[in-house]
Amino acid sequence: MGTGVEISPREAEVLELVGAHLSNAEIAARLCLSVRTVESHVSSLLRKLRVPDRRALARRAPEAAGAAPSHPAPVLPAPLTSFVGRASERAELTEMIRAHRQVTTVGPGGVGKTRLALAVAGEAVGEYSDGAWFVDLVPVTDPGMIATAVAGAAGLGEQPGRDMTESVVAALADRHALLVLDNCEHVADGVALFLERLLATCPRMTVLATSRARLMVPFERVYPVPPLSLAVDGESDAVALFMERAAAVGWPLDPPLRDQIAAICARLDGMALAIELAAARYPTLGLDGITAALSHPLRMLTGGSRADERHRSVRAALDWSHALLEPADRALLRQVSVFTAPFTAVAAAEVVRFGPGPVGTGTVGTGPVDEDTVDEGTVDEGPVDEGIVADGLARLAEQSLLVVTASPAGTGYRALETIRQYGTERLAEAGELVDARSRHLRWCLAQAVGLTVVRADWRARFDLVADDLRAALAWAAGRPERRADAYELARRLAELTFTRHLTGESQRRYEQAAELAGDPADSASMLRQAAAVAGCRTIGDDMYRLRRAAADAARGSGDSAGAAADLATAATVAFRFSTTFVRLPPREEALALVREARERAGDDPAARAAVALAEAGVLTDAFGAAQGPSENEVPETIARAEHAVGLARRTGDPLAESAALDALIGAQSWAGDTFAAAGTARRRIALLSSLPISPAGTHELVDALAMVTEAGLGAGDVPGARRWARRLAGHPSLAEVGHRATCRLLMVDALAGNVAEVLTGSVRFLDAWRRAGSPALSILRPAAAGVAMIHGLRDDRRARREWQEVLGRLGTPPEGTYGYGAVFDALLLLHRGRAPEALERMAPEAGQVWKWVTWIWHHWYVALRTEAAVLAGSPGARDRLAEARTVVAGNPVAGAIVERAGALLDGDREALLATADAFDAAGCRYQSARTMVLAGGPHAERGEAVLTGLGFAPMAPARSR
Template sequence: MALVSKQPAPSGVSPREAEILALVGEHRSNAEIGAQLFISVRTVETHVSSLLRKLGAADRRALADLAAEPARPTHAPVALPAPLSRFIGRARERDALRGAVTGHRQVTAVGPGGVGKTRLVLAVAADLAGAFPDGVWFVDLVPVTDPAMVAAAVAAAVGLGEQQGRSIDDSVPAALADRRALLVLDNCEHVADGVAPFVERLLARCPQVSVLATSRARLMVPFEWVYHVPPLSLDGESDAVELFRDRAAAVGWTVEAAQVEQIADLCRKLDGVALAIELAAARLPTLGLDGLVAGLSDHLRLLVGGYRADDRHRSVRAMLDWSQALLTGDDLALLRRVAVFVSPFTAPAATAVAGFDPLAPGHVVDGLARLADQSLLSVIASAGGTRYRALETIRQYGIEQLTAAGEQEAALGRHLRWCLEAAEDLAASGKDGWRARFDAVADDLRAALSWAADRPGRRAEAHRLALLLGRLAFDRNLIGESQQRYEQAAALADDPAALRHAATVAACRMRGDDAYRLWRAAADAAGDTTDAARDLATATTTYFRKSGAFAQLPPRDEPAALLSRARQLAGDDPAAQAAVALADCATAGYASFAEQSEDAASRMMALAERAVELARRLDDPLAECGALFALTGAQRRAGDESAAAATARSRVELLDPLPLTPDVADELIDALLIATATGIAVGDLVAARRWGRRLRDLPLLAEAGHVATSRILMADALAGHATDVIAASGRFLDGWTQAGRPPARNLGPVAAAVAMVHDLQGDQAARDEWLAVLDQLGVTTQDRAGYHPAFEAIALLHHGKPALALERLDTPGAWRTGILMHWHVALRVEAAVLAGHPNAADLLTETRPIAAGNPIAGALLDRAAALLDGDKEGILATAGAFAAAGCPYQQTRTLLLAGAG
């Protein structure tokens, strides 16, 4: 008995009618059909009549012709797998891929394993179902191992069988020839040799059929439109975080708001790969979020799941095993060797590191292209040239394979040599494009250093690389890392020079404790030498000069012992003697402020002048600059603020031509701080604001925003630029917070100045907050006596409380040697006049010589004199002086006092 064809029935045709139609096509009579199907002839006639009507055939011959045509898909199905979990995000990618399929007949969605290609194309295919009235079919090619069986897999998915005299390769195009349909071919990479010719024949013969394929590699056919599927977005409330949240909820884990940033960082470390994120979320019940984060150094061990229908997606390792199976031996070797790069790398870099036996250097470039075609490397176009990058999971897999192949030492050794050459080239190069080139290789330099530092046989190379990285990090304004690298270099080779570099970088960071510690360590490493004398003397100077930047000052007798030892070791060495002389100045300066006597001030001046003389003999601008710092302090201690301001300016001018090395930078920061302070002291607010802005804009103070903004805040507060002060005070607090809110008594004037501005604006709550900052900075009552009375008095006078202002100002204390001394005495006269003090006129007379040369203090005194005489025109005349001196607050106050505001 002949078998009835099992072809699917045309639309509206019942299964029984389909059987009869097939037999009519074989030119059987009604009697033969009835006998074969065990039905009556009358029943056969009824069905034949129905078929003639349904199919629009004119007669039995036409019906036979229709039956003889190749079988067609039934009706317009949407034969897509039902998703087992919610599709997350991907709005932009979904729109872009939908547009690509609408505009091109063959689109390949390309991307690495686990990135989410299949889920994306399924969503897009469902979106487009209405545009393909004759059907949307999904074909999973994972089970297909023979490229010749691609057409058979498509036929099975569409519901086609073989036809007599026609191969399955021909049957599919014949069945779809006049259909408007979409085929989704999933996972083409391992049978691309079969997919490419099949798709070419299909599209040539079926003008209304479109193909949407997924693959880890392009199909490499001329009519292909390639869409690269990116990882999930990682910015803000990203798709990656949303996917993690969703999959975490599926295992009964609720993500708290406080954990979002930690999850975002975790997703970034997983490169936004959907499979890795899903597998990570699945481990939450057993590992918790902290355990997940801690385990990310080993993605391959951590990211495993339960049973899956598709074994490739049971773990990241299984996914990568699948990808590796598609590679040749040379490409496998290249993939595992370039895994030593932790940042995107160039083809020449890959050749230098990976091009060794048995992989010829000439094969590397072609191999990189093949790995990129397989989505095992991503290609990054930049102004610096094409770079390649492996996702972190692929990189970890490559390192594992590198170890298994016994090539780890060779590949990492070559990577270390390449890093040394790259670092030396950067150190010797100019500045054009320098930062971008450093950023491109910085992570590799760090990784190579970490590897080499742990191997005794590589310590010399590690030491060299640490020194280079310390210098490069400093030039890149990564000064915290710079200090760390110099200390690392010193540890690798017992190198006192590296410790000195680390000490000056610490000084730039305003880390007094670290600078002091490192100078002492340098002296220990140098032994009983004149170099050690300089180091010990510099440690002593640091103790006093940077005392406000110490978290905890060592015992007071410690620097004295260091200086004594420095004298013993200095001998006749000029540089050591100059360093000792500078340390003498620092010690005497500290004692002078405590003693408050004219003899102490004279001793301080004599020591400073000797230090300047010794430094100038060395013809060393840095030594001279340090000595001029001491001279500035002596001049201020003697009450000669104008001379101090001139010396401070000369320090900046001396440093301007020098390249910005750590020791120059340390002096420049200090010189700008002092120049701004002395500008404020002599009433030159225009210059003070100029120096303050320059300090604020120093890139190397990026991690110390509180230091960078400190002086400009004070100058702006005294000038009356309230809006600028409030804006910059936020940066001050941010920088101080980022630094860990360290005690910094030298920054007390900043907090007091900001508190005053808020007081002037009537915001007492903000004023109190900044007074609390003053306390948190570790400022003592004695410290604030040098400046706080003047700030308080300005606010009290503003609020019409001159008697209270006079009380605050009319007390002995450190203000006599503070930078606001001229301001203090001038404000005291104004307070006395406004309070009606009987001695106001005498006080005015006594004060004029003290404040001579200070335009703002002079204008304050002139205004006080006019107030005392009731001279309105005289009061108004001072407004122009305040305007010329860059002090709009006092200009406005003048108008109010004259009754003209």
């Protein structure tokens, strides 16, 4: 790398992805590492390359060209066998994907579409700076899960406020990559909709799809994949493939046999799958045996769907292969076709039906029962013999009817989709489909139950069975007699996907469970869970809709109190989480919900507590009014909130009490009672920290961590605020949304003057924000203003302009003018010695703008305004000083700023230096160094040295009017 230091291959990979501006979570997903491991590599690189921050590290990434690939390693399956022939097809298809952004290879199953697409992708991947991803859509049974499958292959996650499709499209907007979508035919409509979104938004993405039929979208370019060439005179790809595969199993063929081989290939219609199956049987049948087998009547199916011309040639090859199997293996092949994803012998043994041998033979059950050897009515359920199943699976794998896969649970097996579909049809013909599906459903339910016991490897275990759970649910949901099982599986899948941080799917599964529930009370419960997940996704509209739907379900079950609680909660959502709505309901609508809730609540404690909480917000004008209640309404707001807390506490529900405490925190902040708000915020954390993982609990905890961070900062507890902010930034539910995860931590570090932390965190913030589509979320504004201030203190004008542009895109509401905006601007102006301008920036008295300077900004505003008045030589500085001491009493940081202003006014150097110690104890290194500079003399030199070491530009002398 030309750096003179030794960097490991893994570090080089991490460095390259840092240079591509990926977050640690995205790097972890791309390289299959934990986020903690990625953080360790980044720290090591910072140390080895002697750079101060992540931005500088990203600039060093191009130097890694000699130590790491110039492009990301393509995420393409490694073929286990050689690719034979198709030179002209490869050349033609390669030119097509260069000229067109979406190409679909079409042809019947078994013609070789996937292998051709992989060969072309493998050769073309170097032309795409971001590499290539391969997505096998075989396990996808729901058209709505296309984006989830693509996200899994590309290492992407769902972003709050967006569904998975929107998240993937946003993440790939600037990528230059090739996406291979394999086996699209069974979800063609879903693929078409996904591609329309993807290609319209991601101008540098190219898609190569394989399907049995065209996707029928206007921008599609179709490439029909022909059978392998069958020419006898000259070269033949079909013959070459047969000979290569026969040689691979230890039976090379002599050239004189080419004509006979060509005849066999012609009878197989040049279908690659059929040719490979025939070659695999050559050692035991020979060419004459294969030729004879092609005349077997089972090579052609007749009647119903079996006469479908699209499948006839492949079906003929599969029928022929099926005819060569032993009866027990035939039964095994069709019964394991119920598995969508790779499965183990243990799983197959639980699903496959065993029974006695043929009637009259006197044999004991030795394998799955075959319809050709046992009459209807003679089959009984028998013991499960895992050894017999494993032996049978091995034989099917040897016949290329199953693919052996690596699995953490042991040796895995997978049927190619055409073979799996063939087995399913055979299962139906045998009259075993419903029974086999039912056993598979029971197995899936057992797997789902087992996964609820969280172990270290549970994520990998879930991923192995997730597609089977989804497929079983899709089947059961369509059968009225399986409705109860479908409900149970939907409920458990909703829980599992939430824990797996697939929150979009979790919400859909909870809503599906609500539809499947036989009891309206269960439906209401599922809708409440769905609403909580929507809260975790910051989708207020869905929270509101689902809570109202839960109220309807509760009414249907005769649960008047439950309906009251849901109605009140819907109204509460509308004011408590108003910033997460696209369309905020009218206040009159919320008031109507509260009135109905009050009428229905009766004496039920939970319902009364929910109603009281709604009244604490909706009835005091907090709903729909960003500035909060009027000054005269504050006492009433506090009284209503305290009443809500009391009622919630009596219910014994920590989540209800936490929500009521949140209302009390807001009321205390409007009253200017900073320390009470901080104490109440800590009470919320104590209530929630030990609760088990759940959608509602997670939503409350994330909100509580944000509030306790801000409340702590407002009370001057900078170390405590940073601890809470770090916990929030590391919460797993926010792993893929770095802008939301880090915004409070950036705010804390900016006020504390932690330059290195701000520079590192701001890179993650900005990357994640842009990947999310640059949402204008109000919670992000203070962080952006703080980062802009830090760059101003460093005198980095370019970076400051960049962040001021970000802040402009986020908007500047009144709290930006009089709250955090005034505080951050004053800090910068004071550093630059422009005290009169700082005083003008904070001209209004705190009482005049109390709605905007309450919460975390009140004490900071008062303290900085006092210091600006002293340094500017304001005539009323001493009176202002006395008033400020009363306001900020008990706040270690704001109090120290006020005392520093007093020392400066009195010319008391000893008192001034004492405030430096107070700032150090409070975790504010910048303010400590600033105090030293203000003290003058040798103290100023030491202060300037500290400022330089922290990364700040020199302070300018204070200029009075």
